[in-house]
Amino acid sequence: GEDVEQSLFLSVREGDSSVINCTYTDSSSTYLYWYKQEPGAGLQLLTYIFSNMDMKQDQRLTVLLNKKDKHLSLRIADTQTGDSAIYFCAEKENTGFQKLVFGTGTRLLVSP
Amino acid sequence: DTEVTQTPKHLVMGMTNKKSLKCEQHMGHRAMYWYKQKAKKPPELMFVYSYEKLSINESVPSRFSPECPNSSLLNLHLHALQPEDSALYLCASSQDPSGQSLYGYTFGSGTRLTVV
Numbered sequence: 001g002e003d004v005e006q007s008l009f010l011s012v013r014e015g016d017s018s019v020i021n022c023t024y025t026d027s028s029s030t031y032l033y034w035y036k037q038e039p040g041a042g043l044q045l046l047t048y049i050f051s052n053m054d055m056k057q058d059q060r061l062t063v064l065l066n067k068k069d070k071h072l073s074l075r076i077a078d079t080q081t082g083d084s085a086i087y088f089c090a091e092k093e094n095t096g097f098q099k100l101v102f103g104t105g106t107r108l109l110v111s112p
Numbered sequence: 113d114t115e116v117t118q119t120p121k122h123l124v125m126g127m128t129n130k131k132s133l134k135c136e137q138h139m140g141h142r143a144m145y146w147y148k149q150k151a152k153k154p155p156e157l158m159f160v161y162s163y164e165k166l167s168i169n170e171s172v173p174s175r176f177s178p179e180c181p182n183s184s185l186l187n188l189h190l191h192a193l194q195p196e197d198s199a200l201y202l203c204a205s206s207q208d209p210s211g212q213s214l215y216g217y218t219f220g221s222g223t224r225l226t227v228v
Contacts (some may be wrong), residue, residue: 042221042222043202043219044219045216049202092211099168104153105152
């Protein structure tokens with residue numbers, strides 16, 4: 001499969017902004033996603049961006065997409081302790097099926 | 113109902129046991145998936161079912177046997193597993209198997225499997 005890379009760990013203080021980065025590999029990916037996984041739980045879809053968009057804002061979440069560099073980022077404004085989790089970016093492979101390839105995951109730790 | 117329900121939540125089994133993991137969704141989704149997630153790793157695709165037919169098998173060992181009895185149910189039958197098969201097994205579903213829509217997956221909470 002493709003390698004989708006993320007930084008391993010990010011630590012911020014409550015109220016700060018968090019920026020989680022992702023480098024993907026399939027330039028033909030039509031949709032890119034961000035998922036959140038809390039300890040012992042499944043994955044929760046946070047947001048997505050279509051490949052012809054540069055930016056998408058959804059409440060505290062802002063997704064930026066740089067197709068030229070195959071770089072995706074997720075900014076969380078006013079980060080809260082409840083945002084502590086592992087965040088995965090994912091790209092949809094163009095195989096004719098909805099096959100998602102997940103990034104390596106970034107563990108976000110928010111301290112009070 | 114907007115959930116994917118997986119049972120059991122936890123399972124401990126011996127290497128000679130036979131067990132099954134179950135997954136259920138009532139959202140009318142026509143694609144269902146099994147993923148395996150080891151600790152501190154991303155989920156890895158195992159199987160894809162599209163309209164109740166197996167469409168992708170990611171070279172998974174035959175000791176894992178998927179089954180899709182109907183459009184709402186997905187099972188994973190386990191037999192003669194190894195300790196290295198211990199992991200979180202995640203089921204997911206999506207609305208459109210063709211891959212043309214934007215919808216991502218809806219994931220269940222997973223079954224944490226320990227093989228002893």
